[in-house]
Amino acid sequence: MLPSIPQADPARRFARFLPAIHEAIASCLGSGRYILGPAVERFENDFAEYLGASHCVGVASGTDALLLALQAVGIGPGDEVITVALTAAGTAQAILLCGAQPCFVDVDPLTRCMDPKAAVAAITTRTAAILPVHLYGQPADMSALVEIAKRYGLALIEDCAQAHGAHIAGRKLGTFGQAAAFSLYPTKNLGAPGDAGAVICSDPATATRLRALRSYGWEDGSRISSLTAGNSRLDALHATVLSVLLPHLDEHNQERRHLARAYFSALQDLPFGLPPDDEGAVYHQFALTCEKQEQLRLHLSARGISTAIHYTPPLHLQPAFMGKEQDALPVTESLARTLLSLPIQPEVAWPHLDYIIKSITTWG
Numbered sequence: 001m002l003p004s005i006p007q008a009d010p011a012r013r014f015a016r017f018l019p020a021i022h023e024a025i026a027s028c029l030g031s032g033r034y035i036l037g038p039a040v041e042r043f044e045n046d047f048a049e050y051l052g053a054s055h056c057v058g059v060a061s062g063t064d065a066l067l068l069a070l071q072a073v074g075i076g077p078g079d080e081v082i083t084v085a086l087t088a089a090g091t092a093q094a095i096l097l098c099g100a101q102p103c104f105v106d107v108d109p110l111t112r113c114m115d116p117k118a119a120v121a122a123i124t125t126r127t128a129a130i131l132p133v134h135l136y137g138q139p140a141d142m143s144a145l146v147e148i149a150k151r152y153g154l155a156l157i158e159d160c161a162q163a164h165g166a167h168i169a170g171r172k173l174g175t176f177g178q179a180a181a182f183s184l185y186p187t188k189n190l191g192a193p194g195d196a197g198a199v200i201c202s203d204p205a206t207a208t209r210l211r212a213l214r215s216y217g218w219e220d221g222s223r224i225s226s227l228t229a230g231n232s233r234l235d236a237l238h239a240t241v242l243s244v245l246l247p248h249l250d251e252h253n254q255e256r257r258h259l260a261r262a263y264f265s266a267l268q269d270l271p272f273g274l275p276p277d278d279e280g281a282v283y284h285q286f287a288l289t290c291e292k293q294e295q296l297r298l299h300l301s302a303r304g305i306s307t308a309i310h311y312t313p314p315l316h317l318q319p320a321f322m323g324k325e326q327d328a329l330p331v332t333e334s335l336a337r338t339l340l341s342l343p344i345q346p347e348v349a350w351p352h353l354d355y356i357i358k359s360i361t362t363w364g
């Protein structure tokens with residue numbers, strides 16, 4: 001019988017920790033504190049400590065995390081923000097939502113993350129920030145990007161939505177810029193059973209601004225609005241579930257690395273482009289490049305294996321983001337045409353690893 005292997009399935013991760021999750025939810029329901037309060041503070045403190053950061057502010061989604069991070073460091077109308085087009089829509093929507101203009105630059109063909117030379121070439125008098133994405137959990141070239149931000153006086157905001165626990169020589173991603181945004185969407189390496197996100201920063205004044213920005217502009221527990229802001233709080237129920245999963249994040253990422261190694265050794269001599277073998281990466285996705293992307297996708301689908309394409313069309317070719325005159329992005333466009341994400345969530349991929357590998361190696 002044909003197996004049915006989803007590309008990702010968060011329900012199987014929650015199932016693995018179900019008794020602890022049930023207990024945490026029951027305790028939150030009984031506590032009477034559903035909005036901010038101790039459950040949210042506990043997750044914020046634990047996640048900041050895990051990352052080696054000073055402050056974590058829980059918010060309602062990854063997109064809101066990016067928006068509030070940009071606003072908290074002072075990005076707004078008239079500003080340009082340099083980012084990539086090979087990413088989720090939320091990255092660039094956050095830039096538009098704060099009133100700024102995304103300026104898309106090309107990526108490096110090996111890391112698939114922002115090409116620092118392209119970032120420098122895109123700097124104008126309006127550039128206010130650089131927003132790199134650690135795509136698929138692979139660290140972007142932060143030593144170059146930190147240096148560029150410093151040299152040109154730009155803010156540096158990391159999009160860590162796919163990089164929970166990833167590091168460069170032991171230093172966790174999310175600690176390299178003025179602020180970093182995490183999505184805690186169900187399928188992410190650390191995910192809630194619903195929408196959730198977090199902003200990381202080191203400066204206490206930025207943290208205070210972020211807390212005001214997520215809750216009606218109220219500062220320091222007062223009920224006085226000091227700035228324009230909506231409601232973008234992390235729910236206490238989600239925070240309790242995240243606190244159950246956080247202690248297992250490293251182990252979970254290690255399982256993803258083992259799966260990536262298995263893919264590397266099985267696929268390295270075949271005509272595919274593979275991601276870097278990086279001990280600091282957390283393999284949110286394992287995406288190979290294949291000239292016959294659609295044929296491989298259909299072949300695997302016929303064998304019951306779901307794959308995904310992240311991301312096509314790239315953002316610079318989508319109507320919402322076509323405001324500014326934009327150069328072609330040849331590497332981005334070529335990757336978008338050829339990338340295919342295999343199953344790598346451990347609960348989904350482990351039981352079928354040999355079958356998935358055999359289905360690829362015997363293709364064509």
Ligand SMILES: *Cc1c(COP(=O)(O)O)cnc(C)c1O
Nearest residue numbers: 061062063088090091161183185
């Ligand atoms: C998931 C994701 C986002 C958006 O996060 P949401 O929680 O869905 O709003 C932003 N950037 C990247 C790179 C993502 O993967």
